[in-house]
Amino acid sequence: MRKKAIVFDIQRASLHDGPGIRTTIFLKGCPLDCLWCHNPESLGKKRQLSFNIEKCTNCGDCAKVCENEVHSFINGKHLINYNACDFSGKCIDACNFNALKIIGSEMSVDELMLEIMSDLDYYATSGGGMTLSGGEPLSQFSFSMELLKQCKEMGIHTCVETSGFVSIKHFKEILGYLDMLLFDYKVTGASAHKKFTGVSNETILKNLDAAYLYGVPIILRCPVIPGINDSEIHFNAIAALDKKYPNLHSIEILPYHTMGNSKRISIGVEETLEHLKTVPPEITANWIELLRSMGCNKAKMG
Amino acid sequence: MQKIDDFSMELNFTEAYRKNINEHIAIREAICHQAQFPAVLSEIQDNDRLAGRTFWGWIGFSPHNAPGGAAYGYFCHEQKIIEAIERGNIPIEQRDGVHEMLHFWKKETSKAKVEAAFTEKMLPVLFRDEIVSLPYNFKPMIAQPIYRMAGVFVNYEKLLRLGIPGLKSEITTYRDNSKASGGDYQLYEGMLMALDVFIDSCHHYEKQAIEKANSCQDPKRAKELLQLANVLKNNAQSKPQSFYEALQLSWLYTLICGSLELGRVDVYLGDFYVNDIDNGIITEEEALSLMHSYWRLINELFRDVDGRVIIGGRGRRNEESADRFALLVLETMRTYGRAILPQTTLRFYEGMNPQLMEKSITLIGDGHTFPLLYNDDVLVPGVAAAHDVPLEDAEQYMPLGCGEIVIDHAGFGTPSGSLNVLKALDVTLRNGVDPISGKQLGLQTGHLKDFKTFDEFFDAFKKQLAFFIEILADHEELEYVESAKQAPYLYLSMLYDDCIARGKAIFDGGIKYLGGSLESFGSVNTADSLTAIKKMVFDQKLISAEQLIAALDNNFVGYEKEHKLLKESPKYGNDDNYADDIMVQLHDFMCNNMRDQRDRTNLDWYLNVLINNKQNTILGRWVGASADGRKAGREMANANTPAGGNDKKGITALLNSLVKPSHKIHAGTVQNMRFGRDFFNNDRPKFEFLLNTYFKKGGAQAMITVINRGDLENALVEPEKHHDLFVRIGGFSSRYIDLPRDVQLEILSRVTY
């Protein structure tokens, strides 16, 4: 198969993206724009230049090789015009201090399969397999489909971690190749959903319904961000979903962490959530308590 | 406080040796033991439940347990004596004697005897008398001789079954028979004298315990001391009847025979323990209290690279009792708290009582470095093949100190040399010349630029390695030959198969198997360097031979581009065949070449070991920048662990790489691996799957540590060496060094140890 996708990370021996020991493939590109995203470098569909200011010595070597004048130095400050970069990689090779890198590399399904297959023994003993994540992996539908198919052919357990924001037609097609879904539930209410993630949740909820009816085991993953969705309404909605879908595999609560912030700066995106702080464990424990009191016993910390 | 500068013991010892210099070596050694014990046995301390502490003299006799830097046979710690002379605190009447004694031992120590016997071939390669104590160490040599008889695992089972009197009567029978038939009965005579020294030592401590009890204010402690006195008295006159007596006898014997290993405690103590518990002779609490004392003594008296307590595994005749005792050992570890010793070692196999592994993993998860895990399903057949012994002997394999594998009371294999593999590569790049001294240290095999292909270069490197390996193998053999000439090592000979029956001393044809091992250091950096050379200089030709040498000579300063290319070349530990294949080729060559030395020498085996100790750091100081991107003087990677956290692809990729080199051709490797704490808490079942899969895939060993505060702190200082650290935050796993600084600090602040 010739199909290629931009992969921004491969994590082997991953323990938290489904059952057993897994290899998680992160595809770049996401149609949502969640304010709290901890992987802002995964949003763009294209590759991306990333700059680590802590490592830069201002030596200027990058500027010498760049044909697009991406790098400039004003008053001893290294400025980067991210939009002009065409990912030639020349400055990456030129920088001796590893201050620059390009996020994302183009990979074929075959190349990924080779890497995935290396840990077959570990999947077999632990009941693990491959998890496709992102970004939103289903945005690259045909690539994802092909990868899932090949995994199934090799008898590898498959998971997809998705926002659910994908056409209903595509979504239904992919269900047959899934052993498990990690499905995000982000914000309650269509308009609030649009406000904080950039898209409405209408399709998302339909897809959730479709997956449930199809019978794919589902782990509902709920990022909780103080001030945005740590409201009683939202927790109630989670509890309601639990009632509506009694056979949900489990519900994972993922508390907000600031780690995405400094990553934004390194790819030239403004910091958006300066005021937010990492949530201390006492508070997250309260959330679980609250959910329990609402009759949702499946909720646990992710 | 240092030992006061009273040299009466050393002077007596020297006198004993000298007077008997022409005596039979067994008699001479026994008389020397009389001068040494109980003189070097130090006092029972306040909370000791067991008697037996040593304060070795600066001169004495011991196979291994003696002052650091001197521990081999008849030893003399010159530096310490010279320091004392310079302090001027030696009693006047001793001064001439001390000077004279120092002079006398220059030619008489066991080490001097070996050095005097060096062959023509050894002379230019192995250094003599240039050794300075750790951590300064050595001139920049590639092959280092090591002087000590390490890895003593005596037959504790026999010792405890017969007791001292039983052993005496067995030896007496042999002596009488030998005498009657006109044989060399003196060896037996020496053994009997040595056993009397042991009995005197028991009485010495018995007396001391009684005295201490009499002057003790605390009635509970006084009772304990009297109990101890009674145990010692029984040890002197009968075979052990209780767990307490068995533990005391084995401990004192370990000390006096000069061993630093404890061996299969679960087998030799298990029956005593189970009998005493089941018959109400001792309580669990009391047993634990004795074990704590044992643990404390080991910690205070042994060095951190020694002290193997081995539990579990195949080939235990009393498996059920042994398992129960093994659980006591693990409970001792838990209640004693994290400690650097003993190096508790869990041998396991499929079908063994699962409690042993479960408890062990819990301990590791709590931050204990031990137990070290040894997979019998791989190692028993592995040892049978590598050491070329029958399976039933292989079942009795014992990893000593740092991890060299020998056979319990039947096969000796002290590591008598170390090979700085990376330094050998250093000189191979430069036609055999050492860039530090400018001397021709290796063979003249040409300069890097002279080679047309990588294979030609690799062959030249192999030639260099083979040259050093031969010399070190010869040296191992020579060490045994000279040891045998000088002393029968009485305490070992009487408890090693088949010395008594053959009437021969351990190193003089008495022991069943006499093998050896060679500690190789820097293999992983070497393999990675070869990979980088292959890729950059020969395959892709991005760096010329001249450029590479210049970059290395300049420690990459001014050669940042080259440095970057070299660092980014494939590295072992990532399940990448380009790099792993070269590691396997190097491993195969070294192991097989060493293994073939048995055909050239009289050794039953001579095998490679890849282990952890400080040598990777110390020897690294003599190696310039290397082609894997390592800078001049920096440490080399431990054992066959990926260099400097170079395993970037996660634990499964690391484990896949680790199982590639064969385990049927060496005498021990240590596989270091680090796991985040979450593996031991919520994800413990996954951790067990991971470990089981690794072991099923042929993983021989695992030394597991939990990522701790120190690791994270080091990663902040030197991120490029810690690609392998993964942490879990906010529902995601991330590579620690890739996280923003503030997040790194936040995680660090949450880690408690």
Ligand code: SF4
């Ligand atoms: S080459 Fe690297 S270190 Fe030099 S200015 Fe560019 S980014 Fe900074």
Ligand code: SF4
């Ligand atoms: S990757 Fe190429 S275009 Fe982009 S900044 Fe670097 S040199 Fe310029």
